Amino acid sequence: MEPQMKRWKGSVYDADSWVAYPVLSDEQSQDVELIEAFAAPIVNKKETSRLVRELNSLYPLNGFQHIKRVRACKEKGSPHPLEVLVCLISDVPDMKEVSIDSLLPSDGVKPDGLGEPFVVKVPARPPLTRPQFELASQHWPTSFHEDKLVTVALRGELFTPTQKATMHMYMMSALTAAKAGKELGMEAVGAVVVDPEMERIVAVGHDCRGDHPLHHAVMVCIDLVARSQGSGCFCFDSYPACRFTPLTANTSQNVSDSDAGSRPYICTGYDLYVTREPCVMCAMALVHSRIGRVFYGTASLDGALGTKYKIHSQKDLNHRFEVYKGVLSKPCEDLNISDDHDKKDSGQ
Amino acid sequence: MGPEDCEAESLESFFPTDEDIDKWMSSAFDMAREALENGEVPVGCLMVYKDEVVGKGRNEVNETKNATRHAEMVAVDQVLDWCRCSGLDVRSVCERTVLYVTVEPCIMCAAALRLINLPVVVYGCRNERFGGCGSVLDVSSAHLPQTGTTFKCVSGHRAEEAVEMLKTFYKQENPNGHLNSHLF
Numbered sequence A: 001m002e003p004q005m006k007r008w009k010g011s012v013y014d015a016d017s018w019v020a021y022p023v024l025s026d027e028q029s030q031d032v033e034l035i036e037a038f039a040a041p042i043v044n045k046k047e048t049s050r051l052v053r054e055l056n057s058l059y060p061l062n063g064f065q066h067i068k069r070v071r072a073c074k075e076k077g078s079p080h081p082l083e084v085l086v087c088l089i090s091d092v093p094d095m096k097e098v099s100i101d102s103l104l105p106s107d108g109v110k111p112d113g114l115g116e117p118f119v120v121k122v123p124a125r126p127p128l129t130r131p132q133f134e135l136a137s138q139h140w141p142t143s144f145h146e147d148k149l150v151t152v153a154l155r156g157e158l159f160t161p162t163q164k165a166t167m168h169m170y171m172m173s174a175l176t177a178a179k180a181g182k183e184l185g186m187e188a189v190g191a192v193v194v195d196p197e198m199e200r201i202v203a204v205g206h207d208c209r210g211d212h213p214l215h216h217a218v219m220v221c222i223d224l225v226a227r228s229q230g231s232g233c234f235c236f237d238s239y240p241a242c243r244f245t246p247l248t249a250n251t252s253q254n255v256s257d258s259d260a261g262s263r264p265y266i267c268t269g270y271d272l273y274v275t276r277e278p279c280v281m282c283a284m285a286l287v288h289s290r291i292g293r294v295f296y297g298t299a300s301l302d303g304a305l306g307t308k309y310k311i312h313s314q315k316d317l318n319h320r321f322e323v324y325k326g327v328l329s330k331p332c333e334d335l336n337i338s339d340d341h342d343k344k345d346s347g348q
Numbered sequence B: 001m002g003p004e005d006c007e008a009e010s011l012e013s014f015f016p017t018d019e020d021i022d023k024w025m026s027s028a029f030d031m032a033r034e035a036l037e038n039g040e041v042p043v044g045c046l047m048v049y050k051d052e053v054v055g056k057g058r059n060e061v062n063e064t065k066n067a068t069r070h071a072e073m074v075a076v077d078q079v080l081d082w083c084r085c086s087g088l089d090v091r092s093v094c095e096r097t098v099l100y101v102t103v104e105p106c107i108m109c110a111a112a113l114r115l116i117n118l119p120v121v122v123y124g125c126r127n128e129r130f131g132g133c134g135s136v137l138d139v140s141s142a143h144l145p146q147t148g149t150t151f152k153c154v155s156g157h158r159a160e161e162a163v164e165m166l167k168t169f170y171k172q173e174n175p176n177g178h179l180n181s182h183l184f
């Protein structure tokens, strides 16, 4: 790996020139949704633990366990140091005139130590990522079970320099295939399927839709993976840049699934590198094939792994996978730009 | 007359009649039943162009180890071959072809059908797990300007029968009740 790293240093093909960011689910990337609630100042701090206990039984925050009951007052010099969440507005739907006495029935919570209620906005759902947590906390203190890997990934720091160099190498193969396809008049898209455990390229393909409208680079690769296992149904032999590595005794010996050749989901545990975001057909083909992870260079207009859909995290589907974008983003983007240039040139 | 009127009129003129639907769906159901009797995924599908079957398919996932070989994808390949043999332009044939299939096409197949500009799909039952014509996603009518053209769906024809066949198949496949979900 080292000599290759040196060769790439200082060029646009430097592994330092790009960052891979995760494409998270809608739930993980959406804005913080807020709901309204009544809070009240705690004017007598000594009553705090009793108030919390009694409020918890009168107005349990069912489904809102992420919201903390008490917060410290923001403004310095505030006459009261603490505020407590009394209830959600939806807990008291028919209340017309709101006062602390109307919110607290005489047999439930003694209002001693509480001031008059006021409306606050609190996060409706537990935060899933650090950015969501930071936004939610600006409204009301919220608990957060942090997934450290997601936090690191969102900073673009999930992969070590060595891992990035390997990813770089695989995406370079996809770029080379894309260019070979383009030479043949196909769309400039290339893809590579990798067995990450064996650090082995299983298949390389490029777009072939000049011959067949559904032979997008990903579909070509999926069939080449099947061919690497002795099956498949298309012949891409006339395209030298579309190739596969036959699964031999040597390459399959470490595969834990006992017999890789007979596993029903042919891409289980494999990674895909593709120069641009797959379309709906290709993305769903990857679900059916049980791909392990997908890395793409640049987004596409109808893309189904982040842009139009997030099929990799779609509710109700039986297989989910991680997706990262931005690997060698600049050269991957340039594949499209030079396409446009060509079209302009030929138009003149 | 604008180009849109033109399109609307020509779609009307070859849109399947109830009679067409009965006839071709009955063939599709025969294929599905035959598949079920052979222990295969009970989905039957055929592509009809000018009252002629130009493509037929059954699920070929297991024998090809290619998880994308759904019945519809196999049928599309036959249509392409048929066009080549007949010396006809793929696009102009596909634009006048109807797909009859016993189960709602999955998300992948729905996108593929858009990409070949197929205008009408007639199907039996919903595909609750993977359906791309409304059950999981509505790929058939979504705004996807780079993914071919939208298509119309006629659904519900002999739906209970199609569901029964799927249930029977899954019971055979997996008597424990765990659905073996890779198969269609």
Ligand SMILES: [Zn+2]
Pocket (backbone or CB within 6 Å): A216, A217, A218, A278, A279, A280, A281, A282, A283
């Ligand atoms: Zn595609």
Ligand SMILES: [Zn+2]
Pocket (backbone or CB within 6 Å): B070, B072, B105, B106, B107, B108, B109, B110, B184
């Ligand atoms: Zn399908």
